[in-house]
Amino acid sequence: MATVVSAPGKVLIAGGYLVLDHRYPGLVVSTSSRFYTVVQPASRSGKIIVNSPQFENAIWAYDVKLEGDGIRIEQVEDATGSKNRFVQTALEGTLAIALAIEEKIHSLRWTKDWTYTSLRPMIFTLNAQALPPTLDSLNSIPPFLPQGCPIGQVHKTGLGSSASLITSLVSALLLHFDAISPDSLSSDALRMKDENSRTMWPTSCKESQMDRPCFPPLPLEQSMEPHRLSLQTPPLTRIMLADVDSGSDTPSMVGNVLKWKKAEPAVGTFSDQLWEGLDKCNRGLGDIVNRLSQRYDEDPNRIREHSRQTDPSKSIKWERQSPIEALEVTVAQLFGNTRQLAKSIRDGMRAMGKSSGVPIEPPEQTRLLDACCALPGVIGGGVPGAGGYDAIWLLVLQPQDKELASSVVASVEKLWQRWTELSVSPLLATESLERGARKELLQDVLGLEAALKGSA
Structure with a gap:
């Protein structure tokens, strides 16, 4: 009997780098992928x-x-795949x-839908005639299509899919060995040992949230709930994601930023003041969104x-923001605060990048984001996670x-299509309000059974 578990993707929209310090929370949006x-x-x-x-x-x-x-788990040398420390660590832990592995030998099959891995190769090779890089094109592509290349060459978005993949793997194993019940999938998980993924796993198990990691690790019942606040994007808004066809070496970026921060550990130094200012903006953004x-x-x-x-022919006139602490503010002021805080976070991340020598928001991304944020209906934006050239x-x-909503999306898509400095392609993923990791029925997941049969 097969056990199938899925976990959602997620986007760290605020708190990059800071979340590696247990004092600072991050804003994580759970996605439909x-x-x-x-x-x-x-x-x-x-x-x-x-x-x-x-x-x-x-x-x-x-x-x-x-x-x-x-x-003890050892990789067999004659396997076709290269070493995969994520998989091996997940299996070992x-x-x-479970310990019920004795006398039970199993095969694991790992798949993901196409809303989070870059679809760029498929968009231009699915048909003999190239398709435009639009959401409609992506919606026309069947799920679970082969990438046609080794995993090391796959075009990734840099949005932290490793944590979601490992969450689904760990959850499926624990469930298969009866170590947990299906109802507990949203609350049980192993902490990631990787610096780039360990801050993301709670959302893969849960939903959108403001999360503060606990390091060093605490017992599970102590380490989860006290450090998480519910978060949901404001009503009548949506998240739009785009893959940027460049890519960044995230581990190297993280290492260099942490080295820079370690060189100025004292309170009152530039790095300390910068992180404190960013933290205030990150928390303020979460507060405004919930308000x-x-x-x-x-x-x-x-x-x-x-x-x-959001008349497409006019720019939105955002009201001058009022203090975050003010109780009586208009809706326009709240949206204005959201816009200003998103901009302030971008300013802080660029300052961190300049000081540390790390391209957190490179000039090319700055120009792209500035152009996007000038469009009618766009509240704000940024580079997710560790930043770089991966995504926005x-x-x-x-x-x-619906016509008005479509016009906002269409104006963004048109800008992305016409952008020449970077190659920009939309991603299907939007915010999801569904529960996090969950048990699935194989026959109910469109395309999954066929994908497994094709690999047998």
């Missing part, structure tokens, strides 16, 4: 086979040995918990009225009037 793991019996005795059928030569085989009270949601619950017509003020995010108004 989902990553799937299928656990099923295998015929090879004494081994675990991990297969990611969308990539060439993506098969990893592991010998599993019980040693006293522990488990999860199976050490907009609260205001919608109290008086939805005010939000609806403001969202309709935008928060845009989405009025109830």
Whole structure:
């Protein structure tokens, strides 16, 4: 009997680098993309086979040995896949918990839908005639299509998909070995040992949130809930994501920023003041976003009225922002605060990049984001996660009037298509309000069963 678990993708829209320090929270948005793991019996005795059928030569085989009270996992040299420390670490930790691995040999199959991995190669090769890089083009592509290349050559977005993949893998194993119940999938997880992913796993298990990591690790029941606040993008808005066809070496960027920060550890230094200022903006953005949601619950017509003020022929006149602490502010002022805080966060991230010598928001990305944020209906944006050349995010108004909402999206897409300094392609993923990691039925996931049969 196969066990299928999916986990959502996520975007760190504020808190990059700061979240590596337990004092600072980050704003994480859960997305509509989902990553799937299928656990099923295998015929090879004494081994675990991990297969990611969308990539060439993506098969990893592991010998599993019980040693006293522990488990040792070694990669088999004749496997076609290169070493994968994410997979091996996940297997070692999860199976050490389950311990039910004895006498149970399983095959793991790893797949993901196309809303988070870059679709650029598929957009231009799906048909003999090239398709434009638009959301409509992406919607026409069937799920789980092969990438046609080894996993090391896949075009990634830099949005942290590793954490989502590992979350689905760990959750599927724990569920398969009855170590957890399906209802607990949203609250149980292993902490990532990787600096770039460990801040992201809570959203892969949960939903959009303001999250503060706990380091050093605490017992699970102590380390989860006290450090998380619910977060939801404001009503009548949406997140738009784009893949930028350049890419960055995220581990190197993180290492260099941490080295810079370590060189100025004292309170009152430039790096300390910069991080404190960024933290205030990050927290302020989370507060304003939640206040907009609260205001919608109290008086939805005010939000609806403001969202309709996105005439494509006119620029939105954002009201001068009022202090974040003020209680009596208009809806326009709240949106204005959101816009200003997003800009202030970008300013702070650029300052950090300049001081550390790391291209957190490179000039090319700055020019792209400035152009996007000047469009009617665009509230703000930035470079997600560790930044660099990988991707951008935008928060845009989405009025109830479908024609008006479409015009906002269309204006952004048109700018991306015409942009020449960087190659920009939209991503299908938007914010998702669905629960996080969850058990699935194989036959209910469109295209998944066929993808597995094709790799058999």
